[in-house]
Amino acid sequence: MNILDILTLSWRQLKQRKSRSILTILAIAVGVTSIIALSSQVEGVQHEIVQSLETLGPENIMVTVGGRTLFADADVVRLASLEDVAAVTPVINTNVEVFGLDEPVTLMGVSSLGIENVLGEIKLSAGALYTDVPAPQVVIGSKIAVDDLGETQFVVGQPIVIQASSTINTMAVIGILDDYGASLIFQPDNTILIPLTYMKTLMPRSGYTLIIVTAENPENIDQITEQIGYVFGDRASVTSIKQISNTVVTITSQINILLVGVVSISFIAAGLGTFNIMMISVLERIREIGILKAIGMKDKSVLTLYMSQGFFIGIFGSIMGLGLGIAAAFAIPLLLGEMGDFGPPDPGSNMPSSQSSGMGPPGDMSFAYTPIISLQYVVIAVVASIIIALLSSAYPSWKAARMKPLDALRYE
Amino acid sequence: MEQLIVVEDLWKTYRVGDIEFPALRGVETRVNKGEFVAIVGPSGSGKSTLLHIVGGLDSPTRGRVIVNDVDISKLNSDKLAEYRNRDIGFIFQFFNLIPYLSAVENVELSSAIANVNRKTRRAKAIKLLEVFNLTDKTSKKPTELSGGEQQRVAIARALINDPILILADEPTGNIDSETGYGVIEAFRKSVENFGTTVLMVTHDIELPKFCDRTIMLKDGKVIEEVA
Numbered sequence: 001m002n003i004l005d006i007l008t009l010s011w012r013q014l015k016q017r018k019s020r021s022i023l024t025i026l027a028i029a030v031g032v033t034s035i036i037a038l039s040s041q042v043e044g045v046q047h048e049i050v051q052s053l054e055t056l057g058p059e060n061i062m063v064t065v066g067g068r069t070l071f072a073d074a075d076v077v078r079l080a081s082l083e084d085v086a087a088v089t090p091v092i093n094t095n096v097e098v099f100g101l102d103e104p105v106t107l108m109g110v111s112s113l114g115i116e117n118v119l120g121e122i123k124l125s126a127g128a129l130y131t132d133v134p135a136p137q138v139v140i141g142s143k144i145a146v147d148d149l150g151e152t153q154f155v156v157g158q159p160i161v162i163q164a165s166s167t168i169n170t171m172a173v174i175g176i177l178d179d180y181g182a183s184l185i186f187q188p189d190n191t192i193l194i195p196l197t198y199m200k201t202l203m204p205r206s207g208y209t210l211i212i213v214t215a216e217n218p219e220n221i222d223q224i225t226e227q228i229g230y231v232f233g234d235r236a237s238v239t240s241i242k243q244i245s246n247t248v249v250t251i252t253s254q255i256n257i258l259l260v261g262v263v264s265i266s267f268i269a270a271g272l273g274t275f276n277i278m279m280i281s282v283l284e285r286i287r288e289i290g291i292l293k294a295i296g297m298k299d300k301s302v303l304t305l306y307m308s309q310g311f312f313i314g315i316f317g318s319i320m321g322l323g324l325g326i327a328a329a330f331a332i333p334l335l336l337g338e339m340g341d342f343g344p345p346d347p348g349s350n351m352p353s354s355q356s357s358g359m360g361p362p363g364d365m366s367f368a369y370t371p372i373i374s375l376q377y378v379v380i381a382v383v384a385s386i387i388i389a390l391l392s393s394a395y396p397s398w399k400a401a402r403m404k405p406l407d408a409l410r411y412e
Numbered sequence: 413m414e415q416l417i418v419v420e421d422l423w424k425t426y427r428v429g430d431i432e433f434p435a436l437r438g439v440e441t442r443v444n445k446g447e448f449v450a451i452v453g454p455s456g457s458g459k460s461t462l463l464h465i466v467g468g469l470d471s472p473t474r475g476r477v478i479v480n481d482v483d484i485s486k487l488n489s490d491k492l493a494e495y496r497n498r499d500i501g502f503i504f505q506f507f508n509l510i511p512y513l514s515a516v517e518n519v520e521l522s523s524a525i526a527n528v529n530r531k532t533r534r535a536k537a538i539k540l541l542e543v544f545n546l547t548d549k550t551s552k553k554p555t556e557l558s559g560g561e562q563q564r565v566a567i568a569r570a571l572i573n574d575p576i577l578i579l580a581d582e583p584t585g586n587i588d589s590e591t592g593y594g595v596i597e598a599f600r601k602s603v604e605n606f607g608t609t610v611l612m613v614t615h616d617i618e619l620p621k622f623c624d625r626t627i628m629l630k631d632g633k634v635i636e637e638v639a
Contacts, residue, residue, distance in 0.1 A: 001524060001525045001527065002527055005524045005525075012512050012513065013512065015512075016511075016512040287508075288510060288511075290508075291508045291509075291510060292510075292521075292525075293493065293496075294467075294469060294496060294502050294508070295496065295497060295502065295521060295522045295525060295569070296493050296494065296495075296496045296497020296498070296522060296525045296526065297493065297497075297525050298489075298490050298493040298494075299489055299490070299493070300490075301525070405469050405496075406464055406469045406470045409469070409504075409508070
């Protein structure tokens with residue numbers, strides 16, 4: 001009997017028990033859906049984090065305070081004197097209240113030249129950047145300018161009243177940043193940038209909370225990181241963007257492996273379900289197998305007949321699982337968005353209470369990402385579901401093929 | 413006349429646990445080509461066992477069955493399947509049609525197993541159904557057919573590969589007598605028109621008179637052969 005006729009017969013058998021076949025296909029589809037839906041979230045989050053880190057520049061090293069003593073000018077000079085260091089950007093961060101806003105925001109003092117090292121790429125939606133003069137001029141983040149409801153709070157030229165270090169200061173908004181979204185390091189959307197020289201007049205006793213060291217060449221990052229660690233000891237915590245990026249990739253890859261491991265349990269359940277259904281199918285058709293053998297069907301054709309049913313279940317389970325998985329992949333971020341802001345914990349929470357390192361914002365933080373459906377996981381899911389369906393069908397098919405025609409015909 | 417079936421010292425013993433049940437005890441018989449032979453005897457006489465061994469559905473414990481010069485007791489599983497498909501047409505008491513296939517698909521199934529192309533086998537199946545007055549039933553499922561119609565579909569299926577031997581196990585046992593005579597008439601036509609040999613097991617004492625010869629079995633032995 002040729003393979004096309006066997007497949008046609010196999011298909012007719014599956015169609016005869018429609019609801020049972022669909023349920024078996026669904027059982028297989030659940031595994032594929034889970035792999036696609038979950039791995040795409042992890043891949044999407046990984047991509048988003050790595051991309052946002054990379055915009056900050058792979059040549060940058062973040063030096064944050066390790067204890068309670070902030071950095072002084074002397075520390076900046078020491079860092080600048082290190083070999084292969086191109087630039088040093090000292091930053092002062094503090095959480096402040098803004099009149100008219102419910103949540104505190106980050107006030108960040110940074111020189112005009114250093115802004116690029118903090119933001120990566122400078123994107124302004126209105127106005128201009130400030131110059132390095134000790135004047136009360138600020139550039140505000142997009143979420144400060146326009147609130148969550150879409151109402152404009154501040155425009156260029158408007159005064160903004162800030163309470164910092166128990167003093168109330170009125171400053172002029174001269175620029176508004178474009179939407180930056182979330183980042184592990186820094187949240188520009190909820191930040192007010194002011195000239196470092198003016199920040200020093202507001203907080204004359206404050207040291208620097210963060211120093212960004214820019215290497216001449218990204219290849220020297222490890223060497224410079226080591227030198228800084230040696231110079232500052234426990235006083236500083238040194239992290240390069242490259243290190244964070246690598247750590248994120250390692251962790252998310254491990255999470256993905258763990259997820260695939262967990263999801264494989266659903267494959268085992270689906271396999272057992274398929275095995276059960278196939279055994280029932282063979283038992284129900286013993287007489288039919290007897291007829292087919294009586295009229296000349298060979299053992300290997302009977303084997304192919306039932307194995308192909310497993311193959312169909314695997315293929316259709318994969319297709320359905322892929323469809324559901326892709327739909328679920330894109331639905332999950334929307335559902336998470338409905339449930340509330342989604343984002344990683346604030347890594348700057350160990351900083352002095354009134355000041356933050358700049359690594360993580362106060363108040364509102366949302367994390368948006370686009371799921372990425374990786375071909376690698378699609379292939380794993382499809383191949384696994386077909387293999388599981390075939391393995392589950394192997395024993396029932398073998399049993400059917402080995403039946404003696406007369407015993408099968410006499411089966412009651 | 414040329415012999416088609418030679419049965420020599422055929423023994424078949426079934427074993428259940430430690431107990432042995434001899435079904436055939438040294439059966440010796442011959443069937444010629446183009447003969448219509450009835451096998452009769454009381455229940456447990458070994459009629460169906462003989463038919464199943466000749467049809468390659470069962471294997472003998474001892475002895476030889478030669479069909480068309482081939483000792484079928486020496487064939488392996490694949491060769492036996494080919495033999496059943498190519499040389500034998502089985503007809504059973506309970507029709508044994510495939511429930512999810514239509515009448516025409518049931519008829520062409522044996523032909524599909526024999527790798528005949530779709531167009532040729534479909535044309536032949538329709539022609540056979542015409543011969544058995546089932547033209548308007550080709551697309552009906554077995555459950556939509558009467559017992560007599562199902563048996564005629566089963567006969568058409570048995571004939572589609574032009575077998576040299578039709579083995580019928582109580583073919584009229586599950587249909588009314590009028591339809592039963594129609595089935596016997598179909599066998600007779602097949603013998604006369606195509607030279608097919610028919611071996612039919614029956615309990616019906618009326619049917620042997622339509623056959624060329626009757627083999628009587630009792631306790632697993634041939635006790636009489638009546639021409």
